[in-house]
Amino acid sequence: MNKKPPPVRLAVIGVGGMAQVHMKHAAELDHVEVSAVCDTSRQALSEAAKQHGCPGFENHKDLLATDICDAVLIATPHYAHTTIGIDALNTGKHVLVEKPISVHKADCQKLIAAHTDKNLVFAAMFNQRTDPYFTKLKQMINTGELGRLIRVSWIITNWFRTDAYYAGGGWRATWKGEGGGVLLNQCPHQLDLMQWLFGMPTRVAGFCGIGKRHDIEVEDQVTAYLEYENGATGTFITSTGEAPGTNRLEVAGERGRVVIEDDKFTFTRNDIPADEFLRTSKEPFGKPSVSNVDIPITGHGGQHKQVLENFIDAIRTDADLIAPADEGIRSVELGNAMLYASLTGKPVDMPLDGEAYERKLQQLIAESTREKKTDTAGPRDISNSFA
Numbered sequence: 001m002n003k004k005p006p007p008v009r010l011a012v013i014g015v016g017g018m019a020q021v022h023m024k025h026a027a028e029l030d031h032v033e034v035s036a037v038c039d040t041s042r043q044a045l046s047e048a049a050k051q052h053g054c055p056g057f058e059n060h061k062d063l064l065a066t067d068i069c070d071a072v073l074i075a076t077p078h079y080a081h082t083t084i085g086i087d088a089l090n091t092g093k094h095v096l097v098e099k100p101i102s103v104h105k106a107d108c109q110k111l112i113a114a115h116t117d118k119n120l121v122f123a124a125m126f127n128q129r130t131d132p133y134f135t136k137l138k139q140m141i142n143t144g145e146l147g148r149l150i151r152v153s154w155i156i157t158n159w160f161r162t163d164a165y166y167a168g169g170g171w172r173a174t175w176k177g178e179g180g181g182v183l184l185n186q187c188p189h190q191l192d193l194m195q196w197l198f199g200m201p202t203r204v205a206g207f208c209g210i211g212k213r214h215d216i217e218v219e220d221q222v223t224a225y226l227e228y229e230n231g232a233t234g235t236f237i238t239s240t241g242e243a244p245g246t247n248r249l250e251v252a253g254e255r256g257r258v259v260i261e262d263d264k265f266t267f268t269r270n271d272i273p274a275d276e277f278l279r280t281s282k283e284p285f286g287k288p289s290v291s292n293v294d295i296p297i298t299g300h301g302g303q304h305k306q307v308l309e310n311f312i313d314a315i316r317t318d319a320d321l322i323a324p325a326d327e328g329i330r331s332v333e334l335g336n337a338m339l340y341a342s343l344t345g346k347p348v349d350m351p352l353d354g355e356a357y358e359r360k361l362q363q364l365i366a367e368s369t370r371e372k373k374t375d376t377a378g379p380r381d382i383s384n385s386f387a
């Protein structure tokens, strides 16, 4: 009889709010076991080690010096994604890193450069790529069903957070502790989907409100304008201070318009493509007639659990990754560009100068008057993370 292959031994580094979800999923999945946990907080560490019946490490370097795991899942505050990710890849571990893969573009480049051994699986937790609303839209764009894109607009203002969230302490909402605000914490999912669906823009203008709605030193409100190579334009609007808030993605192509909002996928198809109609119609105020195409979609896909399972499958069977980590640089660069454009008052011609952005961030850290925050656990409510 064939012996069952051993499960992938996964060490979880940073056992806060999000990691609790990942460890629950790992326990439900075949072919993976949590073989170790690591956290700089003794209390969080001892609770997690007890709960999962595995050894705990206070320092990731001590963990990586052992042979206790094949793979690591990094769910620490953002700056540590880069340092721990580099150390893990250099010690021959497969890596699944939470979003954002790093705080800024130059750190992303350092992290990605450490992935020299291509036998190691290096993935990022972009769980919203599993959502059928977005996979359907991607398929429509790729097959040309929407025609050439003219405009994309995402209003994602339902990331509402109270002062209590930010006042909870920990690493959040400072330049030094977190490295940014809504663009870095809540929006990496939408920024990743923007680049995954529409590619990278060639130009980015941004207008960010720094501590506009909360007593924080980072951005909590953003309006950005994007230009794409094919002439399409985009807007991206986000906030953590608006209620009830909106999550509406609208994509206009020559062949029609898709709106994704409130669990509805609405496709209004132009019977004659807009560019053809506007060139050929003799009616000054005419418009192409439309057909409403019903696209029923149920549920939001496998999300975090599916990305974790895919990571394990990629280690065991070479499955294609849902979200290769090197693609994570794009959402970071987009967010960095929006902020940089706002801070400098000038649109950014892409690609962003990563070194210039890093210098700007260092300046913000140096000029900060906020109390020095440490990497200890902050608020742990992730209820809106699955939106």
Ligand SMILES: NC(=O)c1ccc[n+]([C@@H]2O[C@H](COP(=O)([O-])OP(=O)(O)OC[C@H]3O[C@@H](n4cnc5c(N)ncnc54)[C@H](O)[C@@H]3O)[C@@H](O)[C@H]2O)c1
Binding pocket: 013, 014, 015, 016, 017, 018, 019, 038, 039, 040, 041, 044, 060, 075, 076, 077, 078, 080, 098, 099, 100, 125, 127, 170, 185, 375, 376, 377, 378, 379, 380, 382, 385, 386
């Ligand atoms: N994919 C998603 O939907 C989603 C949702 C929420 C959070 N996240 C991401 O998950 C990560 C963690 O967020 P969270 O909400 O769980 O934060 P958290 O503050 O609840 O947990 C972070 C944990 O990391 C520990 N830690 C800090 N520095 C460390 C280090 N150097 N080594 C080991 N442990 C360290 C802290 O003590 C804490 O226990 C962030 O990158 C965040 O953006 C992703």
